[in-house]
Amino acid sequence: MKRLVCVVLWAAMGCGASETEPTASAPTSGGGSGTSSAGGEWRASASPEPEARDDGFAVEGLDGTISPQAVEAGVSSVLPAITDCFAARYDALEVLSGDFTLGFRIARDGRVASVKLLQSTVGDRETERCIVRAARTIRFAKPTGGEADASQSLGLDLPDDVRPPVAWPRERGARLVSANGGPSLKHRCGVESEVFVTAYVGRGGRPLAVGAAGDAEGTALDCVAKAVSAWKFPDPGSYPAKVSFSF
Numbered sequence: 001m002k003r004l005v006c007v008v009l010w011a012a013m014g015c016g017a018s019e020t021e022p023t024a025s026a027p028t029s030g031g032g033s034g035t036s037s038a039g040g041e042w043r044a045s046a047s048p049e050p051e052a053r054d055d056g057f058a059v060e061g062l063d064g065t066i067s068p069q070a071v072e073a074g075v076s077s078v079l080p081a082i083t084d085c086f087a088a089r090y091d092a093l094e095v096l097s098g099d100f101t102l103g104f105r106i107a108r109d110g111r112v113a114s115v116k117l118l119q120s121t122v123g124d125r126e127t128e129r130c131i132v133r134a135a136r137t138i139r140f141a142k143p144t145g146g147e148a149d150a151s152q153s154l155g156l157d158l159p160d161d162v163r164p165p166v167a168w169p170r171e172r173g174a175r176l177v178s179a180n181g182g183p184s185l186k187h188r189c190g191v192e193s194e195v196f197v198t199a200y201v202g203r204g205g206r207p208l209a210v211g212a213a214g215d216a217e218g219t220a221l222d223c224v225a226k227a228v229s230a231w232k233f234p235d236p237g238s239y240p241a242k243v244s245f246s247f
Contacts, residue, residue: 063146066106071150074110074140075102081137085130086156093200093209095165095240098122099155100213102135106148110140113147117221120213121244123198125225128211129218165200165242172234173197173245180231182247189223191216197228198244205233208240 089096098121105113115135117128158164186195195214202208210229212221233243 064106064108064143064148065145066140066143066148066150068150070141071104071152074138075135075152075154078134078138081134082131082154083156085127085134088130089124089127093124094162095158095200095242096122096124096127096209097156097158097164098198098211099153100128100131101151101153102131103151103215104135104138104140104149106140106143106150108142108147110142112136112138112140116215117213117218118151118215119153119196120211121196121198123200123211123242123244124209125211125222126209128213128221132218163239165240166236168201168236168241168243170243170245173243176231176233176243177245177247180228185224185227186247189227190220191224194246195221195224196244196246197224198242199228199233201233201236201241201243203235203238205235207231207233 086096100120100122101118103116103118105115107113112135115132117132120128122128122131186192191214193215195212195216197210197212199210200208207229210225212224212228214221
């Protein structure tokens, strides 16, 4: 199904992961725009001005630095591929949308040394894995002074003609975690830090899709999503529900 999509790119750059959970955000003035491969438009917000440094505006990594503008430019180069990740799943999950944060380790030559999906409310591991694959292909500008860490948050909203899923409160998600032994699940999957989970729930409480994110390897997040997919959820009725929680 071909659909007009809009990707919102906003700045959440810094050393490692952003401390705040990604939420829907309107772009600020001064951003750029372009056309996605799915036929929609993406918009980029202006990067926030970092603390003053002798060498100018930069995001400080563990060893080197890279400017917010360079990080945004690199991520923008794969927006068509990222929107294709969503478009490929629309037939199976029409209500697919969400926000996510990518955490990068950028090598001296500008290649991606590693990338993780630090946070996500996308709610579909197939789409999330596709996003990470696209992010690995980015070629950033060379950092100054060595390898650098940076993060970038993005969001994709549903088009106006698609009814959003029923939003369940996080309290309901917390009860699900408690009832299904979330902490022991993390241990079984080898996840040591906080994990962020989002699920779409269909009639009869059947999970339609589950996503997972955190400072962990993709296989561990796959394990978490697969386990949550076996949980019994409340019945949302005739239209899908969406719930996000962390543990």
